[in-house]
Amino acid sequence: xxxxxxxxxxxxxxxxxxxxxxxxxxxxxxxxxxxxxxxxxxxxxxxxxxxxxxxxxxxxxxxxxxxxxxxxxxxxxxxxxxxxxxxxxxxxxxxxxxxxxxxxxxxxxxxxxxxxxxxxxxxxxxxxxxxxxxxxxxxxxxxxxxxxxxxxxxxxxxxxxxxxxxxxxxxxxxxxxxxxxxxxxxxxxxxxxxxxxxxxxxxxxxxxxxxxxxxxxxxxxxxxxxxxxxxxxxxxxxxxxxxxxxxxxxxxxxxxxxxxxxxxxxxxxxxxx
Numbered sequence: 352x353x354x355x356x357x358x359x360x361x362x363x364x365x366x367x368x369x370x371x372x373x374x375x376x377x378x379x380x381x382x383x384x385x386x387x388x389x390x391x392x393x394x395x396x397x398x399x400x401x402x403x404x405x406x407x408x409x410x411x412x413x414x415x416x417x418x419x420x421x422x423x424x425x426x427x428x429x430x431x432x433x434x435x436x437x438x439x440x441x442x443x444x445x446x447x448x449x450x451x452x453x454x455x456x457x458x459x460x461x462x463x464x465x466x467x468x469x470x471x472x473x474x475x476x477x478x479x480x481x482x483x484x485x486x487x488x489x490x491x492x493x494x495x496x497x498x499x500x501x502x503x504x505x506x507x508x509x510x511x512x513x514x515x516x517x518x519x520x521x522x523x524x525x526x527x528x529x530x531x532x533x534x535x536x537x538x539x540x541x542x543x544x545x546x547x548x549x550x551x552x553x554x555x556x557x558x559x560x561x562x563x564x565x566x567x568x569x570x571x572x573x574x575x576x577x578x579x580x581x582x583x584x585x586x587x588x589x590x591x592x593x594x595x596x597x598x599x600x601x602x603x604x605x606x607x608x609x610x611x612x613x614x615x616x617x618x619x620x621x622x623x624x
Contacts, residue, residue: 400478407484408473411623414488415445415452418621422446422496422503424535424611425454426604427476428483435567439487439604442532443476446503455503457534459517464583466517466531468509488621489608491539495616498542511549512537518585520601523557523564525588526550533602536562543616562610565603 415423426439443456454476459466477486491499502508518528529537529550540553540560547553586594593600611617 403484404478404481405474407481407486407623408477411477411486411488412452412473414621414623415447418488418490420447420490420496422491422499424489424491424539424608424617425476426487426608427481428485429481431482435565437565437603437605438483438485440482442535442604442607444499444503444535444538445473445476446500455509457513457529457531459531459583464517464528464585465515466513466529467515468513468534484624486623487604487608488623489611490618490621491611492616492618495539495543499539502538502542508541508548509538512541512553514550517583518588519583520567520569520586520599522588522590523562523600523602524554526554527588528585530602532604532607536602536607539607539611560610560614563606564600565606567599567601568597569599 411425423445424442425445426442428438429440432438432440441456443454445452445454452473454469454471454473456469456471456476457466458469477484490496513534514526514529516528517530519530521528521530521533523533536557537547537550537553540556541547544553544556547556586599589599608617608620612619
């Protein structure tokens, strides 16, 4: 490598490191494990992937700053879910801090049935080989933002709404499992209804407010294959009458966003590319 090329590469890496720090990162990872809403392949992190992810994170940060919001719902397109009529795969809550935006969300270790809650910067939230370098942002009403901002600072309350047993297709009205979008939705319910201090009460409130989950037609053969080969997919929490009629209901990003807008809980959807 020539000296001029070395200097160019070094300057690019230095710039990326500064962007990582600005967007909530402390270190640069060589490889990254896959989580909910992302590809399950573990591959070396490519420079172009890093650049695209940071560019998207930067644009999202600018959009959030310009919105005047303190809390927003934020979604990414980690997988190609177009065959199910979906664009976005993973939902979290972003809140503003003096040093930048942080995202609270639920992630499962790829290929397992166990999940945890995380706080990350925007840079880390969008760092992966995403299906589409695109984000969806929904700004809740002011009172909802205030309630969410307080709740998102309280680790103990967030954990009360969390079930570690992860199921990508968890039934929305059961507590045996929980998927990432479901946790985010139940957090919203708890923020809006103070008495909803656990999952059962949060779900009851969501029913009262007419939340409608996404519905997929998944046949018995597909269900059996998924259950036998994927630790993070189960169907035993779904009612028999729905499961055996191939009607699988779960929480999708689109269903949450549609319900929030229909219920006048938020502004119109914003898409950042």
